Amino acid sequence: MELLCGARRVLLLVGAVLATVVKGQTPLYPRNLGFVYGNGFANATVRLDIFIDLICPDSQAALPIVVRLTDLYGPDKLQLVTHLFPLPYHRAGFYAAKGAHVVDMLSKGKSTYAWFNILYNNIDSLVNTATHQISDAAVVQQLAKLAEDVVSGSSGQFAKLVDSDTVEQDTRVAWKYACTRGVAATPTFMVNDVLVSADPSWTVKDWSKVIDPLLAPQQPVVIFQTCPADTKRCEYLPRKVECCTKGEYCIPNVGCRC
Template sequence: MVRTTLQLVAFQVLVILMSVGADYIPPSRFDGFVYGKGSLNLLDTVLIEAFYDPVCPDSRDSWPPLKQALHHYGSKVSLLLHLLPLPYHDNAFVTSRALHIVNNLNASATFPLLEWFFKHQEKFYGAQTRNLSRDYVVEEVVKSATQVVGSSYYNAIKNGFNDTNTDYQTRVSFKYAASRGVYGTPFFYVNGFLLPDAGGAVDYKAWRKVIDPLVGSKKSKQNEENLHFFL
């Protein structure tokens, strides 16, 4: 039922985007956070696109093996992380917005904050947060983000929640995910193709099984190009 509902939402977003035609203005930058690099070179790396929700337990469980794989392959593999704040996860939009705010202020702190949310999901997810006001939750998120980024950023992070631009960025993330047919988290695309068994954690061995042939293929192509150069 949930899967069907999210698919319907994704379809409705696509219809809206198609209907506005020439009046639709794309965002000023491509959606997503780059892991460990200042920019992406799509031609020289295997590109993984991950769709995460900061308060999703499955997203949390899938991150350590993906991070291990990224460190194993180094510059051969790149990660572009997209956020999908799911409507049935409490405070998903607020925590996703916090990640956009922090990324605007100090991009090197984005993934540490994501890991902090994963480690302390119980503060913002589940029955214990049901009766908390939005103002209280936002203040707790601001305090949490400040722990990661530094106390000097407290006012900037708090003011970020009054900035309509950060609200817009978070909405763009949701709409981008919907436009790609993503209806849950985690979802993974490798070089633009959807990884099977979406919506669940992928362990380290599974990542190696997916990426090893791609890295080997890229190396073979490079060797062939070098050979042609010398001939």
């Protein structure tokens, strides 16, 4: 009986752990997250991901630079994907991010970056000091008016869609995804899924120093298949070969040594 009770305790503990894991799982999404700029190719040589907040001055400074960079290289070489990470201390940030999903939906992806631009052009009216005395509904109406300039005739639909379950879920999943990538501030940059220590002051020239080496053709590695008769072939590392002379030994990870 005691053994049975012990087994039950173990099963309950395992069940509790599994429930915690399932509950903490970031929702899986039916498509790739983020907003692709222009006609960026999915198989482009370089992928640049930028995580921004639409009420963040640093993001405002960084986005135009990476857009120019992407235009410079072209969609076959560089794909730009923008992810929204509204910071909790920017009151209108989450509504602005929800608005991006609404505009993307209404324009079928054609006006999403125009939405980013119009918000940054009107950022002074969306920061905390400008919105702290108005209601959430007033913030949404303010965003709806801006959406009208991006997608004609959208203001009525905007107010409804911004509160829809679909848009709410999309915005939350995008935010949680950024958290899983270790994003804690904006802007954050990744090149081919690797974090890059860039900042908003970087110019196109600065970025080119990162991108150009990735686009340069790889030099073929020449491997000596044979060594002279009086030497011994030593492949001390994968595809690294030396020819050891008499008295030398082939040492792994080092090469020929006496």
